[in-house]
Amino acid sequence: MSFLGLITYNVKKPALSNEPTEISLKTQEEIPPAKRKSPVLVELFTSQGCSSCPPADKNLAFLEKQQPSSEAEIITLSLHVDYWNRLGWTDVFSSPKYSERQGFYSNTFKLGGEVYTPQMVVDGTHQFVGGNMNEANKAISSSAKSPKAKIDLSISGDKLKVKISELPEHSYSNVFLAVAENNLSTNVKRGENGGKILPHASVVRELKTIGNITAEDKSFETETAFQTPPAWKKENLKFVVFIQVEQTSKIIGVNQIKL
Numbered sequence: 001m002s003f004l005g006l007i008t009y010n011v012k013k014p015a016l017s018n019e020p021t022e023i024s025l026k027t028q029e030e031i032p033p034a035k036r037k038s039p040v041l042v043e044l045f046t047s048q049g050c051s052s053c054p055p056a057d058k059n060l061a062f063l064e065k066q067q068p069s070s071e072a073e074i075i076t077l078s079l080h081v082d083y084w085n086r087l088g089w090t091d092v093f094s095s096p097k098y099s100e101r102q103g104f105y106s107n108t109f110k111l112g113g114e115v116y117t118p119q120m121v122v123d124g125t126h127q128f129v130g131g132n133m134n135e136a137n138k139a140i141s142s143s144a145k146s147p148k149a150k151i152d153l154s155i156s157g158d159k160l161k162v163k164i165s166e167l168p169e170h171s172y173s174n175v176f177l178a179v180a181e182n183n184l185s186t187n188v189k190r191g192e193n194g195g196k197i198l199p200h201a202s203v204v205r206e207l208k209t210i211g212n213i214t215a216e217d218k219s220f221e222t223e224t225a226f227q228t229p230p231a232w233k234k235e236n237l238k239f240v241v242f243i244q245v246e247q248t249s250k251i252i253g254v255n256q257i258k259l
Helices: 053-066 096-108 133-143
Strands: 002-006 022-024 038-046 072-080 114-117 119-122 126-129 150-156 159-165 173-181 184-188 196-200 203-213 220-225 237-245 251-258
Touching: 038 053, 038 096, 038 114, 038 133, 038 251, 053 072, 053 119, 053 133, 053 196, 072 096, 072 133, 072 173, 072 237, 072 251, 096 114, 096 119, 096 203, 114 119, 119 133, 126 133, 150 237, 150 251, 159 173, 159 203, 159 237, 173 220, 203 220, 203 237
Parallel strands: 038 072, 072 203
Antiparallel strands: 002 114, 022 150, 038 119, 119 126, 150 159, 159 220, 173 203, 173 237, 184 196, 237 251
């Protein structure tokens, strides 16, 4: 686990034809209740410049690919922070936006403004060192028991359609869209991981708010346009939509769809 001091953030918060291509994900109510797994969001704050991070990156990839929980559908996101960049290697996937999000969690978990890598956060309510798979399993199992909203997603052309219903009791919440890419790797030439080729899973390429839900709202619908730059491989992309209570950081709904 690597600490970089006290950092405090002030967080406010193809188709070959000309016809649109529509891709529909199996909606969350189509699976029989007895077999339905509860979706759980696992976020990893990491950096290519951190020597403690590769084992946690492997843990996240394992959770994504192997789906080891009998209770949860594990949806993963890897957010590369930028504060390691000053120490010899610039992480090409890093963004100050992801460092800011980690600062939001630092305040939520009352860590006194301290941030560290690798940090894993499960459903916005559990945080621990990302290399600790035992803690990950416990947090995922616990989070799978919490009620979640139903989120239906579909893609038509360059637009993502989002329909949210069956919201559990909540206060003011934000609806986020993360675009993430799998099967990435980087040849790190300097810094703590210099000379290593690091594999990456679920790397967040874009993170944005696409709506807000008040305490009185029972449902939510929106449509948002997206772009896929040439450097992103479409076959490896996924769109993750999640609902997060602003005051507590709890995730009350999450779903994903592949492009």
